[in-house]
Amino acid sequence: MTTVAVLGGGIGGLAASYYLCKSPQVTKVIVLESSSRFGGWLSSTRRSDGAVFEHGPRGIRPAGAVGRNTLNMVDDLGLGGEILPVDYSHVASKNRYVYVNKQLHRMPSGISGLLRTVPPFSRPLLLNIAKEILVRKGKEDDESIHSFVSRRLGKELADIAVDSLCRGVFAGDCRKLSVRSCFPVLFNAEQRRGSLTLGMLLGSGPTPALPPGPLAQRSQTESWAQWSLRSGMQSFPESLSEFLQQSGRVQLHRDAGVQHITPAASGWKIALEDGVISADHIISAMPAKALSSILPPSCQSLSQLLQDISMVTVAVVNLEYEGSILPVTGFGHLIPSSENLGVLGVVYDSVPFPQHNRPEGHTTRLTVMMGGAWFQEVFGSPETVTDECLLARATEAVRSQLGVTSAPCWSWVALQKDCIPQYYMGHFRKVESMRHLIKENNLSLSLIGSSYDGVSVNDVIFSGRTAAEELIGAAV
Structure with missing residues (x-):
């Protein structure tokens, strides 16, 4: 060859x-x-004043064999010194929100979050997890993510948490997306262990044997949740x-x-x-x-x-505001389709990666993600929608969902056509x-x-x- x-x-x-x-x-x-x-x-915009804005992926997870593999490559390229890690104890890792019933709700995390009833959920999530072990294994060779989670963990969790998650990760509809292809770990846990809980505890199948290099070892030692690069992805x-x-x-x-x-x-x-x-x-x-x-x-x-x-189109709108304008601190918030079809979520970029803010003067950077599987329905054809329309919709989402009344001091609209395949x-x-x-x-x-x-x-x-x-x- x-x-x-x-x-x-x-x-x-x-x-x-x-x-x-x-x-x-x-x-x-x-x-x-x-x-x-x-x-x-x-794709990143690096402004002359030192600020960095991401128009695509903004952070990469180091977990698992595939995460180690990427870090080994980053190491080999000599980019180790450019890494911006975010560990699991960071506020951006601990605080993730959903916007439901016109309110921001922090997603339950840790044992205490599972033991008590945390809005917008109507009961402690530990009850769903405890019952899950008793649910029978599905007989089909594939299933929608919504159906799978409803069956194993309850409809409420599927309607709110999983619907939002699929919009954030795939910009897609969890009622159509395949659990086997989108979340193979969950599908394999049920197939091999009969339960997600047992699958998570005991492992749900073989993973590639990939030794970690120095950077991947460091990510394990320091407990990284995600990482970016100083000059942007x-x-x-x-x-x-x-x-x-x-x-x-x-x-x-x-x-x-x-x-x-x-x-x-x-x-x-x-x-x-x-x-x-x-x-x-x-x-x-x-x-x-x-x-x-x-x-x-x-x-x-x-x-x-x-x-x-099929592929879906996502509008990515980067916004910068003067001062500290966030009512909460965390990674960002996602929005279930029942709440707002057009806006998928808002990432609070300045929280996980403050190093990307301009060095002079305090600002807040946000990214609003819109459209996805609902783009045509909400905005019409990607060929005819204007940047002005998308910017107006993004700033309105920030105003209504985060209570930010000031106008952004800088913005960038990127229409990413056919950017995410739908499994x-x-x-x-x-x-x-x-x-x-x-x-x-x-x-x-x-x-x-x-x-x-x-x-x-x-x-x-x-x-x-x-x-x-x-x-x-x-x-x-």
């Missing part, structure tokens, strides 16, 4: 290239990114791009949109606007629908499956079928990225690693 083409220069494509270029079996890696920058949804793909450039084995191409791909005698011909590239293997880090549009007619069955993976029920079967078709038709193609095996930054990076290792292993 000599040449691998990686389609897509987001964090998944860059990660796959990173793992590939460490193998002597790969002679050349060609990264083709259709936009003018690398990093995908990891965008500095992660920037460092990765630089590393790849310096490796001498990776060619990075911006503004290189792929028109179509065609199977060749050995591998693929990749048609770009200004020429054709040959590759022995393709790793696609493109969204599923985008890949579907460039496949040849001979791959129609695969194209159809890829087309079936609807049966998603796992679609992904299995795709990979089966690829194998059956002997296509030298790997699928990575958020469309398939997890939407978090950690999941996407790990999917890049898995594909690279499978490819290198097959070439041995």
Whole structure:
């Protein structure tokens, strides 16, 4: 195997290239990114006065094998000194809110929070957990998240906490999203232990054996809940791009949109606007629908499956206010769909990462997330909605939900079109079928990225690693 083409220069494509270029079996890696920058949804604005604003993921969790894997990469890139950790004792980790019945409610945490009735819940959550052990195992091979949690922990928890959580993580509707694909740990706990509680206590299945490097060890010792970087999350793909450039084995191409791909005698011909590239293997880090549009007619069955993976659009509005304007301190608040369809949640960015505030003068930075699965219904077409409309809706949410009467001193509206895939029920079967078709038709193609095996930054990076290792292993 000599040449691998990686389609897509987001964090998944860059990660796959990173793992590939460490193998002597790969002679050349060609990264083709259709936009003018690398990093995908990891995007930060760094203002000249020192303030940093995130338009995509703002913090990464260090937990589990996938979390350790990312930190090992960060270590290797020499970014350890740039890390901004937030530990579990931090107020941003302990205080998370939901906005229900036009009021902010702190989510119960710790034993005391589980033992007593905490609004907006009508009884102590420990009762739900105690009863959960007695609930019978589901018989279906998949189930909606709402149905699964209602069945095991009660409808109230599903309607408020889980509905809000799914809006915050997936910008999606928990009544349609698959528990098996979105929360495999919960699904496996029930399947293997018959109970979520027992699954959490005893473990719910094998996890990849991944030794922690110095940074991952530090995260365990210091009990990190999440971390960011001093210059914003965008500095992660920037460092990765630089590393790849310096490796001498990776060619990075911006503004290189792929028109179509065609199977060749050995591998693929990749048609770009200004020429054709040959590759022995393709790793696609493109969204599923985008890949579907460039496949040849001979791959129609695969194209159809890829087309079936829906995406949602999220409006991310960054706001900065003079002074300290928050009525509560914490990570932020989420909003169940029963309360407000359009606004998914508000992150109090200045609380977990005050280092991103401008150094001079006290300010508060917030991010309002809107739309998701409800975008079209609330705002109309993403093509016609204006920044002014989105900004007005975001500032109104801050006024009504946080009681902030002053106007923001700075704002930024980012409309992230088709940014989060929706793993609807049966998603796992679609992904299995795709990979089966690829194998059956002997296509030298790997699928990575958020469309398939997890939407978090950690999941996407790990999917890049898995594909690279499978490819290198097959070439041995």
